[in-house]
Amino acid sequence: MRVGPVEIGGPAFVVAAGPCAVESAAQTESVAESVAAAGAHLLRGGAFKPRTSPYAFQGLGEAGLSILGRSGRRHGVPVVAEILEVSQLPSMLDQVDVLQVGARNMQNFALLRALGKVRHPVLLKRGFAATVEEWLLAAEYLLDGGNTEVVLCERGIRTFETATRNTLDLASVALVKQRSHLPVLVDPSHATGLSELVIPMSLAAAAAGADGLLVEVHGHPEEALCDGRQALTPRLFAELMQRLPAVLQSVGRTLHPGVASARSVRAVSP
Amino acid sequence: MRVGPVEIGGPAFVVAAGPCAVESAAQTESVAESVAAAGAHLLRGGAFKPRTSPYAFQGLGEAGLSILGRSGRRHGVPVVAEILEVSQLPSMLDQVDVLQVGARNMQNFALLRALGKVRHPVLLKRGFAATVEEWLLAAEYLLDGGNTEVVLCERGIRTFETATRNTLDLASVALVKQRSHLPVLVDPSHATGLSELVIPMSLAAAAAGADGLLVEVHGHPEEALCDGRQALTPRLFAELMQRLPAVLQSVGRTLHPGVASARSVRAVSP
């Protein structure tokens, strides 16, 4: 499966990175510049945010999509963002390269049916209480609708353990890779909720056979409008990108070649 | 809160009963007749069915809504049915008295926002991995939108136990009754998945302080198109209705007076 210059599910491992939420053009551009320079293959960011409370920050909406799309184009990296409802589809298709279905919507069958009819790739996150079988059957809603460009994403399941935000289920990744042909990414940020666990879990995901990562990065995690506790700083993200190739090579894979444009790469040169 | 002749959340306990899915006019009418005669206050039935697999029976859709609405009117009992997406709202408002949001959609915020704007009561089921706090915050989406007619429904949560379909969390019912003013129903059918547990769990729910029940009834459970294993027969449903008043009285409550029209009540006379 190709998303612009990026191939997902092939021998090379891909990394999508960016802020949990698009908060402003400056913040998004700054994160985009640093993750592109560090070698991220896709820019992720949330414009429409599903929030447990109606009184929490809900994202910038359409304005956020434009900011995200602009940063992606500026740096030559395709963009991933979450879609919450069918009515958002036109603006999503306009600005976004990969449509993400979040954990809460994994069994929103109306949304899945609508996305089965588009020709954009869909990133389908596992529901936080969904079995592997339910996750694969949710993907069937997309495939059955005619959209074969489906990427799965494990993001942790809900258990009794409270030391981490969720429990990352890497065995499900290995299982799905054996029982299905679909590519599987891992989101260590939501899975653990703790930035200090993101690098070890990213390396573990690579060793377990995942096809890539979805990682949250924020310039100033302590000021983030959402989920700052799990965001990597740009410096730690760069460290992750430097450590991945050796682990990938050890299991017979490689890190996907860089896709960012020269402008972005120049940004981190002295 | 009133739904036609039925008051929910007052001192009297209410019972919604009917088939998991509307399968045909004959099946629905037969169940409606028997549950109305046994004293059910609302008729429940699924026209749009959320199914884990896209290849499973998906419900009769609009045709199912008409069948259900007709049976409800014929017997004088208001109707409850599940809404899966905003586009179903016009036909739902036309045929249905209480709009049910299912467990999978508890955090479908787009749907909740749309239902916050209507003036029909909403029955909000707890997600099968939702905490009590998340459940109450989902209700806030409805309340914040201006719809104050919100009824909660506990239907079991997902745990490691496999002997029952879910784990019925009656303590959450008592907790919500203490921390919120919203009425709470209990669905012992989905919670246990086993028809032989429905009566004991219904009586327990009544003793725990629930405001009512949502129970699945089918004329021939072994032939049901969905969830037959958890459906009561009309005979067992009548037994449940006969046993409820004593338990309710023991905790200072009563069973809501009957609402079915004479036609329905005559149906069970010799």
Place this chain on the structure above:
Amino acid sequence: MRVGPVEIGGPAFVVAAGPCAVESAAQTESVAESVAAAGAHLLRGGAFKPRTSPYAFQGLGEAGLSILGRSGRRHGVPVVAEILEVSQLPSMLDQVDVLQVGARNMQNFALLRALGKVRHPVLLKRGFAATVEEWLLAAEYLLDGGNTEVVLCERGIRTFETATRNTLDLASVALVKQRSHLPVLVDPSHATGLSELVIPMSLAAAAAGADGLLVEVHGHPEEALCDGRQALTPRLFAELMQRLPAVLQSVGRTLHPGVASARSVRAVSP
């Protein structure tokens, strides 16, 4: 099954009550007096306490057993206490009428085998992550050893929900009553961890078909050395005992007749 004057598993419902831990003779005697006067049929209390941390209060040990045994005899109520290891058996058999196996030891097979050989009744709590099947098979270790006096106790299972200490699984009680001949008690104190939920869950347990309760009571819950948040005051315990008969009658059962001696009953007379 008989324990002195108390029959467990017959038509009558029994209540074991007392402090989480025996803290002193005065505290134990005061609780014993009030629960016996309110009609409790057994006195429960912990002398050997299994504690998550080795640095937490571990119970008074042998001295605690003597205190408990003395209070039980003074008021004419048999005594229940937890046994943690085989070496405690002689002093337990000396002072205690019912040997409790706690949730953490449900699969301590060495302990179960030893208790299979004694002729004291055993109260087997469900492990907090044990399936119903595993619980019944743990009971088989006792039965297979020759001890047929086994009482089960549901005390909540561990789930993702954090609003309550555990999730009380009353459906398991109804299920075990249908699939086994063993009596089943319910411990609403450990199951919920919140004293305000103990009365509603006790009534629900009675309606669900449980054979009795195990309830924590403390004269001054805010000063308790363990689990004060879930302890009823003597006044609330007396309220529970007054409310149980009506619920039991509504499901065709009765509260077991009082067993406390006159001395105890006099204690609450003016």
Place this chain on the structure above:
Amino acid sequence: MRVGPVEIGGPAFVVAAGPCAVESAAQTESVAESVAAAGAHLLRGGAFKPRTSPYAFQGLGEAGLSILGRSGRRHGVPVVAEILEVSQLPSMLDQVDVLQVGARNMQNFALLRALGKVRHPVLLKRGFAATVEEWLLAAEYLLDGGNTEVVLCERGIRTFETATRNTLDLASVALVKQRSHLPVLVDPSHATGLSELVIPMSLAAAAAGADGLLVEVHGHPEEALCDGRQALTPRLFAELMQRLPAVLQSVGRTLHPGVASARSVRAVSP
């Protein structure tokens, strides 16, 4: 920490391998020979088996310990076996180098206190519903007793997912490595219950920062008296041992040097 020629918790990664249960001298010797030849550093095997049902195979007991000890000495690899009760301590200390406390006994505080007093290393498995905090506090019982040679072992936790036997929680490994000085092994066999997931999860554990593995190997998994579905064949175990060094090197670690005696290594030469 040293166990004979093996250092656990140092920079080098160690692998304990062997059958779930010692079934016979021939079976144990055959597995011991193959795992020692493939480079295993410790031989694991169960002589006293904790079984859910009293009617299931309970292990060979003392005879099993002798068989295991003899095979370990013959091949020059220290031996790990599970202890179920204090009374087994003398024969365990005689035959076994590392005493394993199984998941069911993680909070068997009497056993932990007894093991706190010996000077043999203890392998403490995480209970299948134990939080990381409870696991570390269980280790405190050993440390507080004076035994500082404690090795932790993550073996999967119990969740709603049924596709795997348990859910391997690798984030807990990374978390414990950050918050404690204790070495942590991973048991991918019990964690997944599926032999085809053992190699990917072993590599993931190595990448996540674990200090070693505990792996089940059986000559004929389909004939194993327990847990055959999760056992590697000797051939697959050898493949695992060949793949580990590259992954370990990629995260800055090495595989512990071989410890088996020449006799064992000769066994696989042509």
